[in-house]
Amino acid sequence: MVAALALPLSLAAPAGADPGAADQRRVMASINAPGAKRHLQKLQAIARANGGTRASGTPGYAASRDYVAGQLRKAGYKVTVQPFEFPFFQENSTALLNQVSPDPTTYQPTPPDGGTVGDFATMTYSGSGDVTATVQAVDLTLPPSPEPGSTSGCEASDFASFTAGNIALLQRGTCTFEEKARNAQAAGAAAVIIFNEGQPGRTETLQGTLGQPGFTIPVVGTSFAVGEDLASPEGTVVRVKTDTESETRTTWNVLAESKKGRADRVVMSGAHLDSVTAGPGINDNGSGSAALLEVALRTAKLQPKNKVRFAWWGAEELGLLGAEHYVANLSDAERAKIRLYLNYDMVASPNYAFKIYDGDDSDATGAPAGPPGSDEIEKTFEKYFDALRIGHVGTDFDGRSDYGPFIEAGIPSGGLFTGAEGIKTAEEAKLFGGTAGEAYDKCYHQACDDLSNISDRALAVNLGAIAYVTLTYAYGNDLPGPENRTAAASGARTAAADHGHDHGLTR
Structure with a gap:
């Protein structure tokens, strides 16, 4: 050879x-x-x-x-090392998502090492935290409409009656995950769960990104089945735990000619x-x-x-x-x-x-x-x-x-x-x-x-x-x-x- x-x-x-x-x-x-x-x-x-x-x-x-x-x-x-800032993210340990009540359930995580996809995954640029609180659904469309189009969490007004300290349950839809999570964080959510919308091709576990650092609370994506499970009955209590690093750092290109x-x-x-x-x-x-x-x-x-x-x-x-x-x-x-x-x-x-x-x-x-x-x-x-x-x-x-x-x-x-x-x-x-x-x-x-x-x-x-x-x-x-x-x-x-x-x- x-x-x-x-x-x-x-x-x-x-x-x-x-x-x-x-x-x-x-x-x-x-x-x-x-x-x-x-x-x-x-x-x-x-x-x-x-x-x-x-x-x-x-x-x-x-x-x-x-x-x-x-x-x-x-x-x-002659070597040029070109620095630039970028949004860094790392998941330090495997996240946790459990339903505490009324039906105690342990959902399977997607590990940081990129192994088998589980029932949920930490969103890129999620904050860290360990939260046990009541889940509060925000403007969900259940059952899902025939075509994608949920606006769940896309407007600040969606959170007008949201109770600070609860965990926001949101549905994938027309706006970015970043917009949904930022609105929830501003409304006082202790954590955010975003589940897939439910149409064919939109049921699997969400492995998404929030686009940039700036989130201080846990944000995870789940399958449609998990989201539907957590949406009912009212008063469902969930524990969410994430362990991440999310910040702006410096990295470099290396060039030679x-x-x-x-x-x-x-x-x-x-x-x-x-x-x-x-x-x-x-x-x-x-x-x-x-x-x-x-x-x-x-x-x-x-x-x-x-x-x-x-x-x-x-x-x-x-x-x-x-x-x-x-x-x-x-x-x-x-x-x-x-x-x-x-x-x-x-x-x-x-x-x-x-x-x-x-x-x-x-x-x-x-x-x-x-x-x-x-x-x-x-x-x-x-x-x-x-x-x-x-x-x-x-x-x-x-x-x-x-x-x-x-x-x-x-x-x-x-x-x-x-x-x-x-x-x-x-x-x-x-x-x-x-x-x-x-x-x-x-x-x-x-x-x-x-x-x-x-x-x-x-x-x-x-x-x-x-x-x-x-x-x-x-x-x-x-x-x-x-x-x-x-x-x-x-x-x-x-x-x-x-x-x-x-x-x-x-x-």
Whole structure:
């Protein structure tokens, strides 16, 4: 496999590049999976020394930042560590929800480590507390109407007769969970329970977000069945307990770029460095971070025609915040210099599929195509896989990773993905091996996303693809997209709802 990584430069000469250049051949041959695996071992050790996590806002992320920046500086890069503030949230221990009377019931929690979904879950940005009080229903629609539309808790007037100190029972509906919970807190609620609305597809346990810190009381989401159970009879007494940290903290992006190359033609690649709080994040996204770091280190001494910029993003798991901060703070002129963006998020899933971002929506799934030039990036990745006679499939730009802000800025984008919590199809199992009917990554967003959760083959193949495409565009005369591309938004949407990544429901 290590030897195979050197093949594409001779078998699939990229248009506009110089595939015969000795330095490119040497670098391509030097890039290998064991080098990336050593970075993963370091990230695992960092998590182990810091409570099992590398989430933004924790010491584990700061140590990950220092490791990546230190390796880049040793290689000769000028490194920029870009700070930004973000809303931090962590659930420290498993929540509790019990009906005390009239029918004593213990509801099953969804644990902080992302295990099996229970009857209820702590809302992201919930406050902490241990409350035993009477449940008071607020403007519920029971039985639910045929179509979603409950306004429960959406107006301050809904709480006109609310008794301070009670637990507010609210129903999912037309406004955000944040609005519901904020109105309840202002009315003196000691805790808030928001249950799913009840229509088909809206009955399961709510795993939602309140959007930002600022809540001082427990807020949990439940299934429709639990909410219906608590709504009757009047006078039901419940105990709610949550143990969380919710506040504004500082995190960082790490950026490095080549000393040589045209500054008006920037080839940019990125991977998010943070994990979720539940685990060490070795596949998600230590895999992309380690592969990108290995390519950056091995190409540090090259003299490319175009400027090559590498980025490791913070706070992706809370809504692509690092990439959004970076793009939002570029001037129009600097944004226009970025000719393309390449994204690597989860490139070594254990039950992998080799997925290339579908730049032109040729899969016709209805997801938005990337900006002009994204189709060219897709074809360049395909050329690598085809040269090695390795199968591949398309994957949509669905807004679940850090390409989102770049697409919105009109920057041609592409990248690789090996699957998250989605289920592998029979066709994919035939093409790639592995097990159909199971998740690509059964440890997605869990404590078990450790070194044992990596496919060495997927890591090696994708590492070669990253190196090949990086060198193709670093030395290319013809870069994707129109030469005089402006930084205007392409109209492509970002759906920062799920990850690759499930950032949580807001309403």
